[in-house]
Each structure stands twice: as C-alpha cells, then as structure tokens.
Amino acid sequence: MMVLITYDVRTENAEGMKRLRKVAKQCQNYGQRVQNSVFECLVDPVQFAQLRKQLEQIIDPNEDSLRYYYLGSNWKNRVEHVGAKVTYDPEGVLTV
Amino acid sequence: MMVLITYDVRTENAEGMKRLRKVAKQCQNYGQRVQNSVFECLVDPVQFAQLRKQLEQIIDPNEDSLRYYYLGSNWKNRVEHVGAKVTYDPEGVLTV
Numbered sequence: 001m002m003v004l005i006t007y008d009v010r011t012e013n014a015e016g017m018k019r020l021r022k023v024a025k026q027c028q029n030y031g032q033r034v035q036n037s038v039f040e041c042l043v044d045p046v047q048f049a050q051l052r053k054q055l056e057q058i059i060d061p062n063e064d065s066l067r068y069y070y071l072g073s074n075w076k077n078r079v080e081h082v083g084a085k086v087t088y089d090p091e092g093v094l095t096v
Numbered sequence: 097m098m099v100l101i102t103y104d105v106r107t108e109n110a111e112g113m114k115r116l117r118k119v120a121k122q123c124q125n126y127g128q129r130v131q132n133s134v135f136e137c138l139v140d141p142v143q144f145a146q147l148r149k150q151l152e153q154i155i156d157p158n159e160d161s162l163r164y165y166y167l168g169s170n171w172k173n174r175v176e177h178v179g180a181k182v183t184y185d186p187e188g189v190l191t192v
Contacts, residue, residue, distance in 0.1 A: 008131040065179035083161035
C-alpha cells in the first residue's frame with residue numbers, strides 16, 4: 001500500500017535537529033523522499049507497522065507531528081507534481 | 097474535493113523567502129495548514145483551478161516544487177495524525 005508521510009519536527013535546538021535527521025533516515029529506509037519533509041512509502045502492513053512504531057518513538061509528541069495519508073491502490077492517479085523534481089517510480093528505479 | 101498540497105520552496109535568498117510566504121498565503125486562502133508546508137484544501141474544481149494557477153505563477157519551477165494529492169470523497173478515512181497538532185475539521189470550525 002502507498003502511504004504518504006509528512007512531518008514537522010521542531011528544530012530550534014540540537015535535540016530537534018537530531019530528531020529530524022532520525023525521522024528522515026527511517027523514512028528513507030522504507031520510501032522515497034519527494035520533498036523535504038514528505039515521503040512516499042510503498043509498504044505492506046507489517047512494514048508500515050514497523051515504520052510508524054519507529055517514527056513515533058523518535059518524535060517528541062509535544063513538539064513534532066507526523067501525518068499519514070493512505071493513498072490506496074489507485075495512488076498513481078491521485079498524485080501530481082509541478083516544478084523542480086526528483087523523478088522516480090517507487091515501484092521501479094530511482095532516476096534523479 | 098479534498099486536495100492535499102505540499103510544497104518545497106528554496107529559501108536560500110530573499111527571493112525564495114518571498115515566494116515561500118506567497119505560496120503559504122495563497123494556500124491559507126483556500127485551506128487549512130496542517131504542517132509547515134502541508135495544506136489540506138476542501139475546494140471545488142473551479143477553486144482548485146484558481147489556486148493552482150496562482151501557486152504555479154508564484155513558484156520558480158527550477159527551484160521549487162508543488163505536489164497535489166487528490167484524496168477523494170473518502171478522505172477522512174485516509175488521514176491519520178500523530179503528535180503535536182492543530183485540531184480542526186476543514187468542513188467545520190477551527191479549534192486550536
């Protein structure tokens with residue numbers, strides 16, 4: 001399934017910067033970065049459960065947020081991109 | 097229809113900062129900010145056409161990007177939020 005993950009991490013101090021790097025790193029293990037704080041992750045339910053558990057252990061829930069958007073099987077028709085881009089197909093090969 | 101708009105604007109100089117402010121301002125006219133660079137916009141097709149036209153005139157397509165995610169009528173079931181939040185219902189009243 002395709003899950004879009006967006007996040008806001010408060011980076012006013014070194015702790016926040018550390019959380020931001022950790023969140024990005026985990027997302028990179030499961031998906032493709034499409035914008036700075038936006039990842040598209042093609043995962044099965046077990047993988048997604050692992051990923052969200054990891055992310056939710058990293059963030060400070062009083063300062064940071066995560067949003068998950070379940071785009072469904074028809075996700076390719078739901079997405080449109082304008083402007084500067086990393087072109088990729090998450091089911092295929094990354095082409096920058 | 098519910099359209100999720102995410103954006104990356106390169107803010108290395110004053111021009112970029114200006115574009116960022118303009119993009120956010122336009123999005124605020126049509127939807128709710130749910131994260132720093134993420135807006136959920138409940139719009140009809142005419143409104144969305146206006147909004148995207150405005151946004152695409154603001155950004156520098158070589159530096160910045162916009163992504164539109166069409167979440168469909170079942171959008172409420174597609175979204176999940178974790179952590180710090182502004183709680184709102186885009187069809188209702190903003191409650192911080």
